[in-house]
Amino acid sequence: MTRSIPTAALCATLCFLPACGNQSAGTGQHAAHADGHHHDHAEGIQGVTHAICVLSATEGNAVAGWIRFEQTDAGVRVTAEVDGLTPGKHGFHVHMFGDLSAADGTATGGHFDPHGVDHGLPGMHDDHAHVGGHAGDLGNLDADDTGHASYDVTYADLHLNGPESIVGRSIIVHRDEDLGADHQPTGNAGPRIAQGVIGIDAAPE
Numbered sequence: 578m579t580r581s582i583p584t585a586a587l588c589a590t591l592c593f594l595p596a597c598g599n600q601s602a603g604t605g606q607h608a609a610h611a612d613g614h615h616h617d618h619a620e621g622i623q624g625v626t627h628a629i630c631v632l633s634a635t636e637g638n639a640v641a642g643w644i645r646f647e648q649t650d651a652g653v654r655v656t657a658e659v660d661g662l663t664p665g666k667h668g669f670h671v672h673m674f675g676d677l678s679a680a681d682g683t684a685t686g687g688h689f690d691p692h693g694v695d696h697g698l699p700g701m702h703d704d705h706a707h708v709g710g711h712a713g714d715l716g717n718l719d720a721d722d723t724g725h726a727s728y729d730v731t732y733a734d735l736h737l738n739g740p741e742s743i744v745g746r747s748i749i750v751h752r753d754e755d756l757g758a759d760h761q762p763t764g765n766a767g768p769r770i771a772q773g774v775i776g777i778d779a780a781p782e
């Protein structure tokens with residue numbers, strides 16, 4: 578019993594010293610590495626100002642298009658140009674995950690809903706457009722007779738940075754119209770006909 582104590586103490590000392598030495602060296606390298614990058618990456622600290630989602634049709638559909646997101650003083654401006662739709666309204670939302678691995682779009686999960694509230698359609702308050710109940714509720718695309726839809730709405734409460742950022746999540750376009758709050762939790766918008774990941778976009782020069 579008496580020998581085990583010094584042995585343990587010796588082992589602890591031997592093990593500790595090299596570890597301590599390595600840690601010091603590692604910390605020094607890390608500090609130098611970080612310092613060298615401060616200037617190069619200064620622009621990234623200001624956050625995301627532009628994002629883009631390029632849509633791909635889900636299996637059996639022929640929808641194509643894009644949705645762009647731009648940070649403005651009034652909020653995030655959402656613009657979209659989408660083709661291959663049937664004439665009329667098609668619900669579209671920010672969904673939780675940027676996972677496009679399912680052919681029917683279901684790997685993207687449900688609507689992005691960081692506050693755990695009911696689904697709804699976007700509306701106006703104090704002259705500013707607000708997303709519907711869920712943070713991802715963007716309402717409907719409205720396709721003309723050629724199957725083309727344009728969209729341009731600036732939302733005061735949509736985010737490209739911070740804990741409610743939509744970057745890295747996805748957009749789903751649905752076959753049917755989003756009927757809003759009377760149809761929980763999805764607006765009864767039907768199958769997913771197009772999907773895409775929201776990624777960081779280049780800011781215009």
Ligand SMILES: [Cu+2]
Nearest residue numbers: 669670749751
């Ligand atoms: Cu949806």
